[in-house]
Amino acid sequence: xxxxxxxxxxxxxxxxxxxxxxxxxxxxxxxxxxxxxxxxxxxxxxxxxxxxxxxxxxxxxxxxxxxxxxxxxxxxxxxxxxxxxxxxxxxxxxxxxxxxxxxxxxxxxxxxxxxxxxxxxxxxxxxxxxxxxxxxxxxxxxxxxxxxxxxxxxxxxxxxxxxxxxxxxxxxxxxxxxxxxxxxxxxxxxxxxxxxxxxxxxxxxxxxxxxxxxxxxxxxxxxxxxxxxxxxxxxxxxxxxxxxxxxxxxxxxxxxxxxxxxxxxxxxxxxxxxxxxxxxxxxxxxxxxxxxxxxxxxxxxxxxxxxxxxxxxxxxxxxxxxxxxxxxxxxxxxxxxxxxxxxxxxxxxxxxxxxxxxxxxxxxxxxxxxxxxxxxxxxxxxxxxxxxxxxxxxxxxxxxxxxxxxxxxxxxxxxxxxxxxxxxxxxxxxxxxxxxxxxxxxxxxxxxxxxxxxxxxxxxxxxxxxxxxxxxxxxxxxxxxxxxxxxxxxxxxxxxxxxxxxxxxxxxxxxxxxxxxxxxxxx
Amino acid sequence: xxxxxxxxxxxxxxxxxxxxxxxxxxxxxxxxxxxxxxxxxxxxxxxxxxxxxxxxxxxxxxxxxxxxxxxxxxxxxxxxxxxxxxxxxxxxxxxxxxxxxxxxxxxxxxxxxxxxxxxxxxxxxxxxxxxxxxxxxxxxxxxxxxxxxxxxxxxxxxxxxxxxxxxxxxxxxxxxxxxxxxxxxxxxxxxxxxxxxxxxxxxxxxxxxxxxxxxxxxxxxxxxxxxxxxxxxxxxxxxxxxxxxxxxxxxxxxxxxxxxxxxxxxxxxxxxxxxxxxxxxxxxxxxxxxxxxxxxxxxxxxxxxxxxxxxxxxxxxxxxxxxxxxxxxxxxxxxxxxxxxxxxxxxxxxxxxxxxxxxxxxxxxxxxxxxx
Numbered sequence: 001x002x003x004x005x006x007x008x009x010x011x012x013x014x015x016x017x018x019x020x021x022x023x024x025x026x027x028x029x030x031x032x033x034x035x036x037x038x039x040x041x042x043x044x045x046x047x048x049x050x051x052x053x054x055x056x057x058x059x060x061x062x063x064x065x066x067x068x069x070x071x072x073x074x075x076x077x078x079x080x081x082x083x084x085x086x087x088x089x090x091x092x093x094x095x096x097x098x099x100x101x102x103x104x105x106x107x108x109x110x111x112x113x114x115x116x117x118x119x120x121x122x123x124x125x126x127x128x129x130x131x132x133x134x135x136x137x138x139x140x141x142x143x144x145x146x147x148x149x150x151x152x153x154x155x156x157x158x159x160x161x162x163x164x165x166x167x168x169x170x171x172x173x174x175x176x177x178x179x180x181x182x183x184x185x186x187x188x189x190x191x192x193x194x195x196x197x198x199x200x201x202x203x204x205x206x207x208x209x210x211x212x213x214x215x216x217x218x219x220x221x222x223x224x225x226x227x228x229x230x231x232x233x234x235x236x237x238x239x240x241x242x243x244x245x246x247x248x249x250x251x252x253x254x255x256x257x258x259x260x261x262x263x264x265x266x267x268x269x270x271x272x273x274x275x276x277x278x279x280x281x282x283x284x285x286x287x288x289x290x291x292x293x294x295x296x297x298x299x300x301x302x303x304x305x306x307x308x309x310x311x312x313x314x315x316x317x318x319x320x321x322x323x324x325x326x327x328x329x330x331x332x333x334x335x336x337x338x339x340x341x342x343x344x345x346x347x348x349x350x351x352x353x354x355x356x357x358x359x360x361x362x363x364x365x366x367x368x369x370x371x372x373x374x375x376x377x378x379x380x381x382x383x384x385x386x387x388x389x390x391x392x393x394x395x396x397x398x399x400x401x402x403x404x405x406x407x408x409x410x411x412x413x414x415x416x417x418x419x420x421x422x423x424x425x426x427x428x429x430x431x432x433x434x435x436x437x438x439x440x441x442x443x444x445x446x447x448x449x450x451x452x453x454x455x456x457x458x459x460x461x462x463x464x465x466x467x468x469x470x471x472x473x474x475x476x477x478x479x480x481x482x483x484x485x486x487x488x489x490x491x492x493x494x495x496x497x498x499x500x501x502x503x504x505x506x507x508x509x510x511x512x513x514x515x516x517x518x519x520x521x522x523x
Numbered sequence: 524x525x526x527x528x529x530x531x532x533x534x535x536x537x538x539x540x541x542x543x544x545x546x547x548x549x550x551x552x553x554x555x556x557x558x559x560x561x562x563x564x565x566x567x568x569x570x571x572x573x574x575x576x577x578x579x580x581x582x583x584x585x586x587x588x589x590x591x592x593x594x595x596x597x598x599x600x601x602x603x604x605x606x607x608x609x610x611x612x613x614x615x616x617x618x619x620x621x622x623x624x625x626x627x628x629x630x631x632x633x634x635x636x637x638x639x640x641x642x643x644x645x646x647x648x649x650x651x652x653x654x655x656x657x658x659x660x661x662x663x664x665x666x667x668x669x670x671x672x673x674x675x676x677x678x679x680x681x682x683x684x685x686x687x688x689x690x691x692x693x694x695x696x697x698x699x700x701x702x703x704x705x706x707x708x709x710x711x712x713x714x715x716x717x718x719x720x721x722x723x724x725x726x727x728x729x730x731x732x733x734x735x736x737x738x739x740x741x742x743x744x745x746x747x748x749x750x751x752x753x754x755x756x757x758x759x760x761x762x763x764x765x766x767x768x769x770x771x772x773x774x775x776x777x778x779x780x781x782x783x784x785x786x787x788x789x790x791x792x793x794x795x796x797x798x799x800x801x802x803x804x805x806x807x808x809x810x811x812x813x814x815x816x817x818x819x820x821x822x823x824x825x826x827x828x829x830x831x832x833x834x835x836x837x838x839x840x841x842x843x844x845x846x847x848x849x850x851x852x853x854x855x856x857x858x859x860x861x862x863x864x865x866x867x868x869x870x871x872x873x874x875x876x877x878x879x880x881x882x883x884x885x886x887x888x889x890x891x892x893x894x895x
Binding site: 262323325335458507 | 583658662664674675679689807811844845851852854859
């Protein structure tokens with residue numbers, strides 16, 4: 001940065017710079033254009049504010065025939081070179097700017113921006129300069145490229161040069177440009193390349209040189225395949241975040257189904273309750289930046305206590321009758337949906353992403369990973385690990401596994417099986433509640449939210465095998481990603497049907513799911 | 524003659540005949556015009572409840588896909604009703620209105636033949652039957668049962684609902700098929716036609732009941748119940764449970780389709796919301812309310828639940844879902860044998876009190892908790 005500044009000061013002292021800037025405020029169009037050209041030759045970033053002021057009609061001519069920048073907010077005149085507020089001799093005359101002057105000033109501004117100490121400014125300038133098509137653009141860009149240290153700006157400059165060189169009459173320059181373009185696979189060039197390859201008005205190809213044509217075709221293919229890759233990775237991430245939500249639902253289902261042998265049709269409603277808990281926390285904290293962090297324990301505790309309550313009052317009495325549990329829990333889900341509808345209304349409510357989850361990270365050109373989706377995937381990894389830890393490494397988990405394997409024997413050994421039942425049911429519902437928090441970051445929150453996930457999450461459990469965490473993880477990932485990848489090929493509905501057909505065929509071969517318990521445990 | 528006595532006692536036969544006479548002859552003669560389609564609808568629900576009871580109460584298969592078979596039967600009939608008025612739609616086109624609206628120029632292949640009533644009638648039973656046969660074969664063959672089977676049938680229904688919601692599927696998308704005018708040349712708006720449809724439904728209901736009763740009192744029915752209660756044991760005894768279940772399942776689907784086919788001309792519309800998974804589960808609650816494995820109880824349950832629904836959705840709309848939800852919970856918790864079971868229990872208590880004995884609880888009809 002210092003190098004850039006000293007470089008420019010070494011070239012031009014303040015006197016010719018001051019003269020050229022004063023010339024911008026002239027009454028004659030020719031003088032202005034001449035001064036713009038001079039500023040371009042001086043190549044000093046200190047002229048940027050004056051040129052900007054010229055473009056925005058803020059430049060004024062003082063009675064001392066110096067240029068001043070008018071600040072319409074404070075009604076102050078500033079020195080065009082230093083930016084200091086000065087007592088300019090009035091009257092201040094406005095400067096008339098014709099389109100011709102603007103056209104001349106644009107590339108000069110871009111050129112000066114190229115010398116700016118701010119990398120973002122240089123980046124924007126490189127893009128502007130490559131499309132403006134000025135005669136000296138190539139030379140300017142080359143000069144900027146030679147002294148550029150920032151890799152991102154360096155690439156942008158190289159591409160800008162390539163864009164300029166693409167129009168060069170020298171076939172070798174065009175070839176070199178195409179080589180750079182092919183390596184960058186930047187899809188901004190796609191239409192230009194297609195134009196080059198398309199036949200012109202006389203039927204002959206627009207690009208006369210055969211070698212260049214081949215290179216252009218190669219570059220075009222590189223861009224197209226890069227686009228495909230970006231699309232594929234985008235779909236994959238979408239599928240992964242869908243899989244994460246499925247996994248939240250299926251983890252809880254797998255645990256409760258494995259332990260208790262009952263299907264909880266109200267499980268989807270736990271997702272919905274978790275999402276509404278997030279909404280409530282957001283409203284209660286007036287959208288504080290960290291409401292989402294507070295929502296995680298709130299959603300977990302709310303849904304887990306609903307779960308424990310359900311287990312104590314209803315499900316406990318139906319353990320011997322799994323089919324009827326299905327009906328009873330369906331009835332409960334109807335009640336939950338209607339209650340939420342009465343409290344929050346039938347319309348969707350909006351849960352905003354906090355600012356630290358908004359936006360995304362650009363991996364490569366055109367591929368943006370939204371933070372919300374990345375966050376959901378990360379969250380499910382953490383929660384799955386926590387569930388695994390609870391089940392495999394804690395005393396409670398040991399009890400759960402013992403009851404799952406042999407309830408009577410576990411009871412004989414003094415394990416409070418009924419309390420384990422209630423707690424596990426609460427845990428399963430709580431995990432689904434966490435899924436609701438995740439879901440609220442991905443889309444709308446409405447009373448019927450859970451209904452659309454419940455069938456898919458059942459399929460995950462069927463596919464993965466009952467009570468198997470690894471199975472649930474593998475099946476959720478598989479179904480989520482397959483669903484998303486099938487969507488562009490066959491449409492969302494047909495994709496769902498294909499997945500169903502696949503599951504039906506799959507359980508022909510392995511009725512116990514992907515990860516069946518081995519041995520005599522399943523009797 | 525012996526076979527008839529096996530099905531019912533003489534007294535029960537005469538009561539049944541009286542009830543059939545009442546439903547099929549007296550009601551259509553005396554009921555006011557506005558009530559006839561509603562009652563006809565209830566009769567169709569009764570047939571569906573019979574189908575559900577046959578498969579759940581006797582074979583232990585809790586299907587969450589019967590609304591699909593019901594709706595498919597309805598779509599078959601709807602296709603006939605649409606085709607029979609070709610050229611009389613809003614657009615005066617040979618094609619049904621929704622196809623003109625979608626800018627289709629040719630009838631999709633699966634719509635051919637539906638202008639003929641006999642073809643449509645056969646297809647509206649055969650298509651769902653075939654679907655049930657294929658699906659059931661895959662399911663029962665791999666010994667999928669219990670809650671597993673339930674959720675797979677639910678997934679099937681869900682997928683089909685999504686499919687039918689699509690315009691491109693060719694069944695009118697989410698509007699479904701509607702604007703019917705005539706059935707077999709008789710205008711659907713005429714009170715006479717409606718009464719005839721009602722009578723047809725009543726006859727179908729009585730016929731379906733007799734068929735179900737015949738099956739469950741037969742030797743075949745006893746094997747089905749044995750499979751329900753102890754599938755492994757009956758397999759060891761040499762009965763291939765797959766075939767028994769598959770037959771009952773498919774028959775039940777066809778009965779349900781019959782109910783749907785009779786339902787559509789009476790309500791005048793069929794759309795994909797009829798086949799939503801929630802409708803299937805509602806069918807299960809009809810049977811649960813009446814009492815599983817009782818046939819007549821199932822019909823009664825369908826009438827009670829739907830009567831309650833008609834009344835409550837008009838009187839206090841917000842309360843209906845609560846009432847339905849509470850019904851699901853209360854019936855499973857407190858009334859596992861349904862109203863019929865409750866009646867039987869009260870009766871045995873009464874008899875016991877007269878005799879001064881401890882009442883004997885009626886045997887449970889629960890299928891065993893099937894380990895997945």
